[in-house]
Amino acid sequence: MLSQFRENLSEKIPFVQEKKNLLAISGGIDSVVLAHLCKKAELNFSLAHCNFNLRGTESDADEKFVKKLAKELEVELFIEHFNTQKFAEEHQLSTQVSARKLRYFWFYELAEKHHFDFIFTAHHANDSLETYFINTLRGTGINGLTGIPEFNDKIFRPLLEFSRNEIENFAEKENLNWREDSSNKSDKYLRNKIRHHVIPVLEEENPQLLATFQQTQKNLQQTADLLEDYTTFLFSKLVEEINGNYYFNIQQLQETPHTKAVLFQLLHPFGFSEWNDVYHLLEAESGKQVFSKTHRLIKDRAVLILSKNEEKTSEDFYFAEEEKQLKFPLGIIEKDEVTKIEEKANEIAYLSGEKIKFPLLIRKWKAGDRFKPFGMKGSKKISDFLKDEKCSLLDKENTWVMCSAEQIIWVIGHRIHNDFKIKPTTTQSLKFTLKK
Template sequence: MLPVQQFQDFIEQQQLFVQGNRILLAVSGGKDSVLMLHLFKAIGVDVGVAHCNFSLRADEAQRDESFVALLARNLGLPFYVTHFDTKKYAAENKISTQMAARDLRYQWFEEIRLSEQYDYIALAQHQNDAVETVLINLTRGTGISGLHGILPKRDRLIRPLLFLNRQQIEELVKANNIDFVEDSSNASTYYTRNKIRLQVIPHLQEINRNLEKTFAENISRFAELETFLNVQVQKLATKILNKRADGVYIPLEEITRLNPQKLLLYELLKPFGFGEHVIQEILDCLKALSGTHFFSATHQAIINRNDLVIVEKNVSVTANQFIHPATESIIFAAHEMALKFTEEITFESDANKAFVNAGKLIFPLVLRNWQNGDKFVPLGMRSLKKVSDYFIDEKVPLHLKNTTPILVNGNGEIVWIAGMRQDNRYKLTTATKKVAIFELKIK
């Protein structure tokens, strides 16, 4: 007899889905996924069957596909199948075959879920899979999230067999005469997971005969610990992460107060892609000179005087943009600059606007990044000043120096450090007949 009541109880306890939801079942044809399919059929949930052929086991892969297709047809269920060139994908992305198969199947499952309007994707992972995942994570190095392994529910993925272990599944399949197909690669120790399953876990079970149950309890504790940590980190982020238009600022003084320091800074910076080794580098350099940079794949962290500033990584310096009299607006990196003319002699005290004597402009103007050696005459002054010195005097954050648009006249003179200071040579005077109004906006 199938454990229908236990199955339903687990679904309710873990709040995996509600009545009326449609579930897409990932079915390989092995014991686990076939048992899951029969359990879902027994409780009358609206399901569909999805099968991936990874083209890795030749005739055996085709056998699995045919078996699952026939099973779905006999049960009167929708059947979806796809074929992957897994080895090619792995080579192109420089990842393992296992990782390639994982990426491909999850992407495809989600595509089918959306296109066919299913609410969740059900995976047939069980308690032994959870044990193996934790051991793999511990072996490779992990944070708290790796200690809880696979969860019963994460986003649109559900794992309704986590109340069973491998031995129980084998006994149920045998007792209920359920047909399945065997994946011959499960007996190979070539793959890391199989090596853990076949060579490591048996020794651990000699120490603890209830290994799966113990791990299930531990996983539950770690999951609760992660939830608690996430709540505390969110509170901390609200308190010390200052989000501004040009980046996220964290006072260095606040970082020195963190306890435990490395764990909390890692969790705070994790959304920006910084790994543990970079976090340690940041902590080692808290008293370093301004300008020290640290990088993730997507962001950079900069020690800027009294703050650690997080900004998106600049891939390259923005190319020069030309402005003609007919130009109404122009895009420059993360900025937009608008231009209009008026014969009304007008002026506003707004750092994001420059009111320029149009009679002195030589078109085309150039909008570019700051360059070493740039000089201008700050509004209200008479002598030239290096732009780099101006940035220092005004305490302009280091990361803004290379992203601040510089408006340059056709004769090479700087007209405006956009958003900061206009050049005195282009100010409005009593002799001005026409005004060019430049306005800087952040996209």
């Protein structure tokens, strides 16, 4: 096992002997074997142990065992205590999900602070098989059927090619000690139910189940890679990026074979799960939207707009007379004094300086706001103005106004107030330029 372990490391991580690694250690047989293999392979590694305080004295005994192991291996050890139950309640998560979030967040903190190149975890082939069944039961795309990835950013799982039996045989041969987690015997968790009741039945039918699965997993991974390449190609053809948002051409989507499957492939990386709602957007009226935890998808006439969920800001900004520029969420506004009107664009406002009262207020527009658009005699609600401008919901939400003495003088990036325009009699002309 050691020679295969070394070969795998050399193949997957070139110059592995020069890398600095962090090894997640629970005290169970898998992580203990991984620690001993790393020691025998003469790797540079430290241990990181999480005490989730979920099993009382058993958790404390695990920590004590790990401290002893680190001393025997002569490696650095990091230990962190978590109030996992409290975290789960506060964030409305299961205990398992909470522990996983806490664990990996801490690992990445350690990696950044102490400059670790990789974070090793002791997942093995049986874990990947169990994950396959869990994802199948929950409903998943092809990526969920490829098992646990060997690499995931800094995370590396060097035991994925080894079975639980191989790990146990190595531990027995090396006369290793480890801790048994009593929760692994409980059928409280889905993974344990699959491990104790589903897989043994399948192994009776096919004693080579694990080897068969590993070959299936390789085939699925090849298919997933091919699908990813095709999705990347489609993304370049169907999607346009504008100011950090993605615009999907609905007509082209509908003309593409297997439209729903294509939408799934394009959008699942952004956390969407209510797929029927996503598909219905193609025929929905403008303004309809679907949310994931991180993004939202908006129907706007002939396109779907994908944007990040951002915290709404109600903060106001003030532009003092002596200032030359102001930074705010939409970008930077620069102020110049000019003698004539030169370039014209929506991002540029020429205003009569003698009519302006500083400081100028920069804020988001709100319901009831009115102004007199340049070229018009009467006033107009900004909501109606933006509608006439055919602004998308996203554009409307991100529209800011510049105010002088509470009067809107510029709908930033759109139109100035007609009464503040520069005339032949104007003695001071100011140019405001929005740079996003």
